Amino acid sequence: MLPFLIVCPLVFLAGFVDAIAGGGGLISLPAYLLTGLPVHNAIATNKTSSAMGTAIATFRYARSGYIPWREASAGVAFALIGSTLGAKLALLLDDRVFRIVMLVILPLTAVYVLRGRALKETEEREEFPLRKTVAIVIAAALVIGVYDGFYGPGTGTFLILILTGAAHMDLRKANGVTKAINLATNVAALAVYLFSGKVLLTLGLTAGLFSIAGNYAGARFFSSKGAKSVKPVILTVLTIFFVRELWKLLT
Numbered sequence: 367m368l369p370f371l372i373v374c375p376l377v378f379l380a381g382f383v384d385a386i387a388g389g390g391g392l393i394s395l396p397a398y399l400l401t402g403l404p405v406h407n408a409i410a411t412n413k414t415s416s417a418m419g420t421a422i423a424t425f426r427y428a429r430s431g432y433i434p435w436r437e438a439s440a441g442v443a444f445a446l447i448g449s450t451l452g453a454k455l456a457l458l459l460d461d462r463v464f465r466i467v468m469l470v471i472l473p474l475t476a477v478y479v480l481r482g483r484a485l486k487e488t489e490e491r492e493e494f495p496l497r498k499t500v501a502i503v504i505a506a507a508l509v510i511g512v513y514d515g516f517y518g519p520g521t522g523t524f525l526i527l528i529l530t531g532a533a534h535m536d537l538r539k540a541n542g543v544t545k546a547i548n549l550a551t552n553v554a555a556l557a558v559y560l561f562s563g564k565v566l567l568t569l570g571l572t573a574g575l576f577s578i579a580g581n582y583a584g585a586r587f588f589s590s591k592g593a594k595s596v597k598p599v600i601l602t603v604l605t606i607f608f609v610r611e612l613w614k615l616l617t
Contacts, residue, residue: 369401369569377573381419381580384522385426385545386587391416391519392606394577407566409456409518410559414570416518417552419577424545426585432542437535440500441507441543442550448511449551453558456516469612494534502533507547514551515558522548 376397384390394416398408427433493499506528514521522544529540559565 369403370572372400373397373569373573374576377415377419378576378580380416381423381577381582382584382587383580384416384419384548385423385581385584390419390577390580391521392610394573395519396610403566406457406559406564410556410562410564411566411570411573412518413552413556413559414565414567415573415577417549417556418571418574419581420545420549420552422578423581423585424549426582427542427545432538433546434539434543436496437500437503437539438543438546441503441547443507444504445507445511445514445547445550446554448508449515449554450558452512452515452517453555454515455512457558457562457564459516466615469608469615473608492534493536499533499535503529503543503547506532507550511547511551511554514548515555518555521551 373394377394380390380392380394380397382390383393391412395408395412398412399405401408403411424433494502506525510521510525510528513524525544525547526537526540529535529543530537533540535543556565
């Protein structure tokens with residue numbers, strides 16, 4: 367029962383954070399690793415619970431009208447490709463080099479958010495033409511999809527930052543597109559891990575119920591609080607991610 371007692375409450379919190387600003391994997395993946403699971407089993411089982419929770423959050427965002435499907439559909443298609451490739455790489459490669467890259471990227475991302483150039487409301491940014499927006503969404507979905515399939519934590523946060531900063535999308539729409547893309551990356555990676563036999567289904571499905579509850583609560587919180595709640599959450603998860611990765615690298 368100990369793995370369940372460790373994982374389930376933390377996965378609920380991860381789902382709540384993920385529904386608001388992405389980055390739930392910063393909490394859920396370490397939760398699985400704390401139980402002593404091998405890295406590949408932890409990543410694979412985490413995809414099970416994450417996919418369940420993200421599906422609920424995506425449904426709520428779609429029902430609220432936050433997902434522009436022309437942009438999201440293109441992103442989903444390339445996210446499936448990227449995540450499948452990333453998951454296959456994860457089964458073959460060590461992730462030490464990728465962690466070093468993250469230690470460079472994360473402080474730059476935090477500075478970008480702090481300076482206020484990301485996550486601005488629609489009236490403060492000029493929207494791009496649809497074709498340019500779709501091109502940026504596709505590029506982001508493919509690259510971040512590879513990362514999510516390979517490792518995962520911070521995927522939603524990175525997507526929101528790219529879509530609001532580079533694509534000039536409205537924060538609510540960016541969050542909606544992020545949920546659709548993230549669901550696609552989770553499903554594609556999960557399929558690869560299931561085929562390889564790395565998923566612990568009982569633990570993953572049980573934790574998935576807690577992820578659903580957390581995502582549901584987080585999506586409701588975002589609907590009521592909106593943009594004001596996002597920046598501090600993103601800065602918090604980026605800081606947690608950076609400290610965690612630096613500690614793991616040094617030890």
